[in-house]
Amino acid sequence: MSPNGIRVAFSRFFHRWGPGVGIFVTGSVALWIVLLIVLPQLAMFDASFRFNLPPAEIGGPRDLHTLSNYAALLLDGRGGINWLDLGVLGRTILAAVFVTILDLLLCYPIAFVLAHGTSGGRARLMVLGLIVPFWVNEILRAFAFRIIFGSSGVLNAVGLGLGLWAAPVDFIRQDVALYAGLTYTYLLLMIFPIYNAVEALDRNQIEAARDLGSPWWRVHWRIVIPVAKPGIASGATMVFMLTAGALAAPQILGGPSSLWFTQLIYQWFNEGGNWPRGSAYAVVLLLACILVTLLAMRVFKVRIGEIGR
Amino acid sequence: MSARGNVLAARGSVWRPVVARISWQRLLLLLFVAAFFAYLFGPLIIMTVTAFNSADYPRVTPWDCFTTQWFGRFGRDSLLLAGLANSFFIGLGVVLLSLPIGLAAAIALSEVGERARSLLYTVFIVPILLPGIVIGIATLLFWGRIAGSFGLGHDTLLYNGIFLTILGQVCFISSYSMLIFLARIQRFDPTQTEAALDLGATPGQAFRKVLLPFLKPAIGSAAVLAFLASVENYNTTVFTIVSESTFTTVLASKVRFGIDPTISAIAVIIITTTLVAAIIQEARQRRLAARRREALAGVAAGAGAAAVMAGPTGRLLSHPASVAVLLLAVVGGLVWAGSRYDSSACQDALLQQKLQRQQELLEQQRQRMQQQAPAQPAPVPSGAAPKPASPFGGVFAPNNLGLSAPGGAVPAPAPPGAAPKPASPFGNAFAPDNLGLSAPGGATAPKIEPGAPAAPADPAPATQ
Numbered sequence: 203m204s205p206n207g208i209r210v211a212f213s214r215f216f217h218r219w220g221p222g223v224g225i226f227v228t229g230s231v232a233l234w235i236v237l238l239i240v241l242p243q244l245a246m247f248d249a250s251f252r253f254n255l256p257p258a259e260i261g262g263p264r265d266l267h268t269l270s271n272y273a274a275l276l277l278d279g280r281g282g283i284n285w286l287d288l289g290v291l292g293r294t295i296l297a298a299v300f301v302t303i304l305d306l307l308l309c310y311p312i313a314f315v316l317a318h319g320t321s322g323g324r325a326r327l328m329v330l331g332l333i334v335p336f337w338v339n340e341i342l343r344a345f346a347f348r349i350i351f352g353s354s355g356v357l358n359a360v361g362l363g364l365g366l367w368a369a370p371v372d373f374i375r376q377d378v379a380l381y382a383g384l385t386y387t388y389l390l391l392m393i394f395p396i397y398n399a400v401e402a403l404d405r406n407q408i409e410a411a412r413d414l415g416s417p418w419w420r421v422h423w424r425i426v427i428p429v430a431k432p433g434i435a436s437g438a439t440m441v442f443m444l445t446a447g448a449l450a451a452p453q454i455l456g457g458p459s460s461l462w463f464t465q466l467i468y469q470w471f472n473e474g475g476n477w478p479r480g481s482a483y484a485v486v487l488l489l490a491c492i493l494v495t496l497l498a499m500r501v502f503k504v505r506i507g508e509i510g511r
Numbered sequence: 512m513s514a515r516g517n518v519l520a521a522r523g524s525v526w527r528p529v530v531a532r533i534s535w536q537r538l539l540l541l542l543f544v545a546a547f548f549a550y551l552f553g554p555l556i557i558m559t560v561t562a563f564n565s566a567d568y569p570r571v572t573p574w575d576c577f578t579t580q581w582f583g584r585f586g587r588d589s590l591l592l593a594g595l596a597n598s599f600f601i602g603l604g605v606v607l608l609s610l611p612i613g614l615a616a617a618i619a620l621s622e623v624g625e626r627a628r629s630l631l632y633t634v635f636i637v638p639i640l641l642p643g644i645v646i647g648i649a650t651l652l653f654w655g656r657i658a659g660s661f662g663l664g665h666d667t668l669l670y671n672g673i674f675l676t677i678l679g680q681v682c683f684i685s686s687y688s689m690l691i692f693l694a695r696i697q698r699f700d701p702t703q704t705e706a707a708l709d710l711g712a713t714p715g716q717a718f719r720k721v722l723l724p725f726l727k728p729a730i731g732s733a734a735v736l737a738f739l740a741s742v743e744n745y746n747t748t749v750f751t752i753v754s755e756s757t758f759t760t761v762l763a764s765k766v767r768f769g770i771d772p773t774i775s776a777i778a779v780i781i782i783t784t785t786l787v788a789a790i791i792q793e794a795r796q797r798r799l800a801a802r803r804r805e806a807l808a809g810v811a812a813g814a815g816a817a818a819v820m821a822g823p824t825g826r827l828l829s830h831p832a833s834v835a836v837l838l839l840a841v842v843g844g845l846v847w848a849g850s851r852y853d854s855s856a857c858q859d860a861l862l863q864q865k866l867q868r869q870q871e872l873l874e875q876q877r878q879r880m881q882q883q884a885p886a887q888p889a890p891v892p893s894g895a896a897p898k899p900a901s902p903f904g905g906v907f908a909p910n911n912l913g914l915s916a917p918g919g920a921v922p923a924p925a926p927p928g929a930a931p932k933p934a935s936p937f938g939n940a941f942a943p944d945n946l947g948l949s950a951p952g953g954a955t956a957p958k959i960e961p962g963a964p965a966a967p968a969d970p971a972p973a974t975q
Contacts, residue, residue: 217714219618219714219715219717219718220713220714220715220717220718222715222718223618223714223715223718226611226615227615227618227619228615228619229615230611230612230614230615230616231612231615231616231619233612234612234615234616234681234682234685235634238638238650238678238681238682238685239634239637239638239682241653242646242649242650242652242653242654242682243645243649244653245649245652245653245656246645246648246649246652246653249652249656308547308550311540311543311544311547312544312547315540315544319540323797326793326796327793330789330793331548331551331552332551333789334785334786334789335551335552335555337739337781337785337789338555338778338781338782338785339742339743339758339759339762339778339781340743340745340759341743341745341759341762341763341766342558342762342774342777342778342781343554343555344766345558345766345770345774345775345778346554346555346557346558346778347554348766348770349554349557349558349561349569349570349571349770349775350553350554350557354568354570355570356557356570356571356572359570359571359572363572386550386551386554389551418536439640440639440640443640443641443642444640444642444643446642447641447642447643447644447645447746448642448746449643449644449745449746449749450745450746450763453763453767454763454766454767464642464644464746467644467648468644468749471648471750477652480648481648481652484642484644484645484648484649487642487645488641488642488645491642495640
């Protein structure tokens with residue numbers, strides 16, 4: 203967009219709403235973007251290239267730029283590759299993709315039923331039923347999953363009681379609890395974008411396809427899913443990004459042997475006391491997430507402007 | 512046809528195709544929806560149940576005693592209450608900042624041209640997609656650097672956890688409010704402002720008296736959403752809060768370092784509040800919908816709506832205010848009854864039962880020792896130790912361990928002969944699997960006299 207275009211837009215703006223509102227709008231948006239979004243990210247980016255110095259030396263002669271923080275993620279310091287941390291990153295990304303697919307499989311039918319299977323009071327009740335659980339704190343939801351999946355939890359009690367398995371199964375160590383909890387946490391972010399997209403579909407198209415003898419799966423594949431695609435894309439992007447960046451659920455539900463990449467970052471900040479290295483890891487996480495998202499968008503032919511609508 | 516008949520006919524037309532077209536696909540879908548909602552509500556229901564079990568570890572089975580004691584603990588937890596107060600202030604600050612920003616962003620989007628809009632929209636939506644911890648870290652580093660370049664000390668505002676948390680949360684919660692305002696603004700008819708301007712209003716007046724009143728419902732829902740998102744946020748807050756604490760960070764550290772039913776009790780309080788708010792909101796929505804129907808179709812439809820609500824009494828009962836009063840009365844009554852309920856009799860009985868069982872076990876063990884070691888009348892520890900392994904082996908079998916490690920240690924103050932043995936049960940009790948369920952009582956239990964009421968006895972042996 204050209205500077206001229208901006209000027210035209212703003213002059214229209216001041217004309218319609220007056221100088222007071224014009225200043226409020228441009229000022230708030232500028233403060234938000236510059237002070238709260240762009241500059242902090244740049245500060246983090248810059249910090250990731252610095253040495254971990256005591257506060258007294260910051261800004262001094264030894265406060266130089268370095269690539270050592272990124273090198274620490276890639277190399278193990280003995281000439282080899284740091285498979286430990288890279289493995290955690292890879293596993294986190296893969297697990298986030300898995301959770302995203304799981305969420306999509308669960309949410310697509312629900313969104314479709316919500317858009318075309320119910321109406322009036324029942325639809326409103328369904329929406330209420332979807333939203334209410336998410337007013338409960340994320341920590342408490344993770345806690346609930348720990349009660350269910352713990353070695354003396356409800357699931358083990360039921361399984362043992364019915365004789366399905368003989369000894370308590372450690373669902374937390376198997377990461378079942380983690381996946382169930384993460385999938386639960388971001389359900390809404392998948393349902394509502396798909397719902398918004400599918401709702402726009404004309405029911406007559408479905409009826410016509412049915413009348414022409416299409417089986418139900420082909421109706422979905424050829425008619426509903428193409429319409430739902432932007433919704434699926436934005437839902438999947440949000441779920442993937444937020445799952446990969448999740449911290450609470452992995453901390454509470456993660457098994458003792460499996461780390462989430464965000465936990466590594468957390469450790470560098472809080473236990474390791476090495477903020478520059480934590481920043482470098484955070485930058486890598488961010489870039490990896492963006493890369494995977496862009497790749498998926500390229501593969502499925504979706505544009506970023508369609509997200510969030 | 513009477514008004515009631517009308518309503519029934521309308522209902523029938525909703526249901527008939529469902530009944531007519533019921534097939535295995537439909538049934539499968541119905542089952543799927545049911546399973547989905549079970550997944551959604553199951554964890555909350557189970558957590559609610561555990562809040563009323565007197566066992567030290569939140570669990571449904573085995574059931575000990577119905578109790579309300581965990582709710583009292585919450586009221587006495589000063590850490591949580593301090594966190595709650597901080598969360599409230601942070602939420603207030605976030606609402607006050609993110610609503611104007613979101614509104615400004617939505618207005619900006621609705622005014623700029625097509626191409627600029629998609630670019631701006633992408634920028635506005637980015638904070639939602641950024642991982643929360645990235646926002647938290649970036650905020651912390653940026654304001655720290657600003658403070659550093661101005662030479663400000665660690666006791667100034669820029670190092671204050673509450674201030675930093677508000678800024679960090681506003682960064683992405685503004686996007687949420689932007690989306691809500693945008694959805695409403697898209698339905699705004701610009702000719703309304705033009706009419707106001709033609710009639711002599713200044714642009715500022717047109718904004719205040721035409722656009723803002725139109726946006727009022729969006730302002731309400733954006734405020735509620737922003738406040739809830741702020742209170743429940745963890746990923747960003749855990750970095751920006753520095754040395755302070757919020758409700759969520761306190762909860763998280765409680766859950767991470769050992770879990771007890773107090774947390775379930777907190778969940779019950781939150782769930783109840785949520786449900787009450789949701790029902791009142793639903794009553795309001797229904798009333799608004801009924802009013803709209805009346806306004807649309809005049810008197811005849813009005814009679815229909817009255818029939819749904821069964822006359823003036825029903826109408827009074829379904830009024831949001833009376834629904835609110837009714838629900839609050841019910842909740843208040845339950846709280847009152849709960850605060851008067853005393854489960855100590857049941858718990859004492861249970862404790863007695865367990866102690867008795869423990870005595871029996873000790874007795875059995877003693878007998879077995881006497882049978883197996885008749886040649887050694889004096890209780891020499893080394894000689895007697897290997898023998899009692901079998902009763903302990905049963906007690907500490909993996910099946911029983913998870914349930915209550917603290918109690919597991921209670922049989923330890925057995926006769927001296929058994930003393931060396933508990934080493935292995937402890938080894939099990941602190942195995943990684945049992946961490947978190949275990950330990951408070953575990954280390955101290957051997958010092959407690961058998962029969963001291965302070966030691967929660969193991970319920971597991973009783974089932975054997």
